[in-house]
Amino acid sequence: MLFNSFEFLVFLPTVFIFYWFLFNKELKLQNLLLLFVSYVFYGWWDWRFLSLIAFSSFVDYYCGLSIDKTNDKRIKRRWLIVSILVNLGFLGVFKYFNFFSKEFAETAIALGFQVDAFTLNVVLPVGISFYTFQTMSYTIDVYRGNLKPSRNIIAFFAFVSFFPQLVAGPIERATNLLPQFYKKRKFDYDKATDGLRQILWGLFKKIVVADNCAIIVNQVFNNYSEYNGSTLAIAAIFFAFQIYGDFSGYSDIAIGTARLFGFNLMQNFAFPYFSRDIAEFWRRWHISLSTWFRDYVYIPLGGSRGGTWMKVKNTFIIFIVSGFWHGANWTFIVWGALNAFYFLPLLLRNKNRVHLDVVSVGKFGMAPKVVIQIGTTFFLTIIAWVFFRAANVVEALQYLHKMFSKSLMSIPLIDLKPLVFILFLVVVEWFQRHKQHGLEFSKMKMYLRWSVYVFILGLILIFGAKSQSFIYFQF
Numbered sequence: 210m211l212f213n214s215f216e217f218l219v220f221l222p223t224v225f226i227f228y229w230f231l232f233n234k235e236l237k238l239q240n241l242l243l244l245f246v247s248y249v250f251y252g253w254w255d256w257r258f259l260s261l262i263a264f265s266s267f268v269d270y271y272c273g274l275s276i277d278k279t280n281d282k283r284i285k286r287r288w289l290i291v292s293i294l295v296n297l298g299f300l301g302v303f304k305y306f307n308f309f310s311k312e313f314a315e316t317a318i319a320l321g322f323q324v325d326a327f328t329l330n331v332v333l334p335v336g337i338s339f340y341t342f343q344t345m346s347y348t349i350d351v352y353r354g355n356l357k358p359s360r361n362i363i364a365f366f367a368f369v370s371f372f373p374q375l376v377a378g379p380i381e382r383a384t385n386l387l388p389q390f391y392k393k394r395k396f397d398y399d400k401a402t403d404g405l406r407q408i409l410w411g412l413f414k415k416i417v418v419a420d421n422c423a424i425i426v427n428q429v430f431n432n433y434s435e436y437n438g439s440t441l442a443i444a445a446i447f448f449a450f451q452i453y454g455d456f457s458g459y460s461d462i463a464i465g466t467a468r469l470f471g472f473n474l475m476q477n478f479a480f481p482y483f484s485r486d487i488a489e490f491w492r493r494w495h496i497s498l499s500t501w502f503r504d505y506v507y508i509p510l511g512g513s514r515g516g517t518w519m520k521v522k523n524t525f526i527i528f529i530v531s532g533f534w535h536g537a538n539w540t541f542i543v544w545g546a547l548n549a550f551y552f553l554p555l556l557l558r559n560k561n562r563v564h565l566d567v568v569s570v571g572k573f574g575m576a577p578k579v580v581i582q583i584g585t586t587f588f589l590t591i592i593a594w595v596f597f598r599a600a601n602v603v604e605a606l607q608y609l610h611k612m613f614s615k616s617l618m619s620i621p622l623i624d625l626k627p628l629v630f631i632l633f634l635v636v637v638e639w640f641q642r643h644k645q646h647g648l649e650f651s652k653m654k655m656y657l658r659w660s661v662y663v664f665i666l667g668l669i670l671i672f673g674a675k676s677q678s679f680i681y682f683q684f
Contacts, residue, residue, distance in 0.1 A: 210250050210253035210254070211678065211679070212411075212412070212415070212459065212462045212463075212466075212679075213412060213415055213416055216253065220246075220249075220250070221466065221469075224242070224246045225469060225470070227242060228242055228243075228470055229396055233396075236391075236392075236393050236394070237363065239394065240361075240363050240364050240367045240390055241363055241367075243367045243371065243372070243470070244363060244366050244367040244370060246372060247367065247370040247371055247372035247375060248262075248370060250372040250375065251335070251336075251370060251372070251375055251376070254335050255332070255334075255335075258334040258335070261299065261334055261337070262334075262340060262369065262370055263366070265295065265296060265299065265340065265341065265344055265369070266344065266365065266366045266369040266370070268291070268292060268295045268296075269292050269295075269296075269344040269345075269347055269348050269369070270358075270359065270362060270365050270366070272288045272289070272291055272292040272348050273292075273347060273348055273351045273358035273359065274358050274360070275288040276288045276289060276348065276351050276352050276358065277351060277357065277358045285352055286352075288348075288352075289348055289349065289352045292344075292345065292348035293345060293348070296341040296342075296344060296345050297341070297345075299337060299341060300337060300338065300341055302331070303331055303332075303333050303334055303337060304333055304337065304338070304536075304537055305537045307537070308537030308538070309537075335376050336375055336376030336377060338534060339374075339375070339376065339377060339378050339380055340369055340370070340375060342380050342498075342501055343369065343380050343381055343382075343383075344369055345505075346380075346382050346383060346501065346505060347383035347387070349505055350382070350383055350384055355384060356383055356384050356387070359387060361390070361391065364387070364390035364391060365387070365390075367390055368383065368386055368387045368390055371386070371467070371472075373462075373463040373464070373466040373467040373470075373472075373474070374463040374464075374467065374474055376679075377456070377459045377460075377463070377679055378459075378460060378463070378477060378495075378497050378498070379460060379463065379464070379474050379475050379476075379477040379496070379497035380497040380498055380501055381474060381475065381497065382475075385473075385475060386472070386474070389471075389472050389473070394470070394471035394472075395471065396471065397471065400468050400471070401468060401469050403465075403468060403649065404464075404465040404466065404467070404468030404469045405465065405469070406465070406646070406648040406649065406662075407461045407462075407464055407465030407468070407645070407646045407648065407649075408461065408462050408465035408466060409648060409662060409665055409666065410458075410461055410646050410647040410648040410665070411457075411458040411459065411460070411461025411462035411463075411465060411646075412458065412462065412669055413458075413634075413665050413668060413669055414453075414454035414455075414457060414458035414461065414634065414647075415454060415455055415458035415459065415462070415679070416458075416669050416673040416674065417454075417630050417668050417669055417672050417673055417674075418450055418451075418454035418458075418627070418630045418631060418634050419450070419451045419452075419453075419454030419455035419458060419680075420455075420673065420674035420675065421626065421627045421630060421672065421674045422447040422448065422450050422451035422454065422627045422630075422631075423451050423455075423674070424674060425443075425444055425447050425623050425624060425627060426444055426447050426448045426451050426598070428623070429441065429444035429623065430444065430448070430598055430599065430608070433604070433607070433608045433611065434607070434611070436611075436622060436623075437611075437614075437616035437617075437619045437621075437622060438611055438612045438613065438614045438615070438616035438617035438618075438619065439616065439617055439618065439619050439620065439621045440621045440622045440623050441608060441611060441612040442612050442617060443621045443623060443625070444623065445591050445594065445595055445608075445612065446591060447627055447631075448594055448595075448598050449482075449587070449590060449591050449594050450627070450631050450634070451680075452594065452597070452598075452680055453478075453481070453482065454634070455679055455680045456478070456495070456679070456680060457477070457478035459679050460477035460478055461646055464476070464477070464646075465646075475496065475497055476496060476645055477495060477496050477497050478493065478494065478495070478496065479492075479493040479496065480493060480638050480639075480641075480642045481493035481494040482583075482587055482590075482635075483568045483583060483638075483639070483642055484564070484568075484583065484586050485563075485564045485568060485579060485582035485583055485586060486555055486560070486561075486563070486564060486582065486586055487548065487551040487552050487555065487586060487589060487590075488552060488555050488556075488560075488561040488562065488563075488564070489564040489565075489586075490586055490590060491548070491552070492565075498531065498534070499531075502527050502530065502531055503527070506526070506527055506530060507523055507526075507527045510523045510526065510527075511523060513556075517557065520556055520557075521553065521556070521557075524549050524552060524553065524556055525546065525549045527549075528545040528546065528548050528549035528552065529542055529545045529546055529549065530545070531545050532544050532545020532546065532548075533545065535597075538601070539601065539602050540596050540597060540599055540600075540601060540602055540605060541596075541597065543596045543602055543605070544593050544594075544596040544597045547592070547593045547596065548593055551589050551593075567642055567643045568583070568642065570643065592609065595608055595609055595612075630668075630672070633668075634647075648661070648665075
């Protein structure tokens with residue numbers, strides 16, 4: 210079920226009414242309702258994959274209990290390994306098996322052996338990369354002693370399948386989200402209305418910005434050889450805002466929806482295109498995944514505690530693994546490696562944690578130095594995004610080669626209407642960059658607030674492009 214669909218428009222208020230008016234007196238019934246509707250929400254795509262998420266939930270629930278009931282570290286480690294192998298096994302089969310099989314066959318052929326690639330005819334389950342990482346963090350935290358295992362199977366299954374963030378995050382930590390299923394929840398009007406504002410802003414970013422950009426991006430990237438350099442450059446910029454509007458829009462809708470039901474999810478995007486260097490960008494982009502890799506991969510590998518070689522090695526590991534997490538394609542690996550190269554100079558000069566504050570805090574505009582920093586960072590991300598969007602590495606290189614040709618100075622040959630929506634997005638988020646989302650302004654006078662709501666709703670209804678699936682559903 211898509212957030213930007215008629216089905217969800219009916220689904221959400223229906224669940225809200227049942228949740229607060231019929232099940233509000235009993236916490237267990239509320240959790241049971243959330244579990245049921247979350248399975249309905251997920252099964253709307255393909256009911257067969259419900260068995261997958263149910264099995265994953267049961268394995269991690271049982272592994273958590275098994276880790277806790279023994280003092281033998283070897284046994285604890287065995288149960289942790291079981292959890293990790295099951296979750297990574299699902300990813301390996303559904304997401305990466307065909308990739309490795311084809312690469313093995315091509316390598317063997319290059320060495321002179323006749324090998325046919327064996328591939329599986331399977332569909333990638335929606336959101337599998339998100340909920341497997343979420344459940345793995347649970348068993349790892351139980352193993353580390355950071356969290357007591359859940360003995361409430363309904364609450365645990367509801368935590369894994371919680372529908373607002375099930376298929377595209379944020380990737381919640383059990384230490385934050387799971388305890389919220391144990392506590393009695395009371396309706397909070399202010400929290401709910403702010404959630405609705407965040408949902409509205411997320412829908413604008415998805416339906417108006419991302420989906421309008423997608424029309425141009427798909428047209429150009431699928432036929433890049435037919436366009437001049439300026440057109441390719443504009444399309445690359447459009448893709449940068451397409452993926453931002455699409456993914457951060459989903460996160461806004463997810464976080465806002467969760468607030469309607471009394472839950473607090475972590476912020477997943479913090480206005481990343483206002484970053485002054487790549488390190489800051491990665492602290493503000495897909496925060497739940499970046500911090501997941503930091504806490505469960507980078508730090509266990511040694512983080513930055515060792516010498517220069519360890520820092521460099523761990524940085525490349527974390528970025529390449531992050532790239533591969535996005536998909537079984539060399540383009541994502543190159544995208545991750547490219548970001549590692551961007552990050553490396555900052556790391557080696559100990560400049561990777563310079564910009565921890567909000568850019569130009571308390572100021573209306575930006576100093577020239579800040580403009581150059583943000584512009585340079587944005588330019589670097591655009592180059593990387595070309596690899597992320599291209600069908601393969603060769604096409605990405607050809608795209609960039611033609612983009613930087615003499616025709617870069619020529620007139621673009623595409624509809625530039627999305628630039629208006631992008632400009633509106635950037636202006637709003639610049640003034641709201643110290644907030645959690647673009648429409649967090651509850652202290653504004655009521656008539657002004659409602660004028661903004663009506664205006665944005667009008668943009669959605671008038672300029673909203675044909676409904677498209679969210680980009681990150683494929684990951």
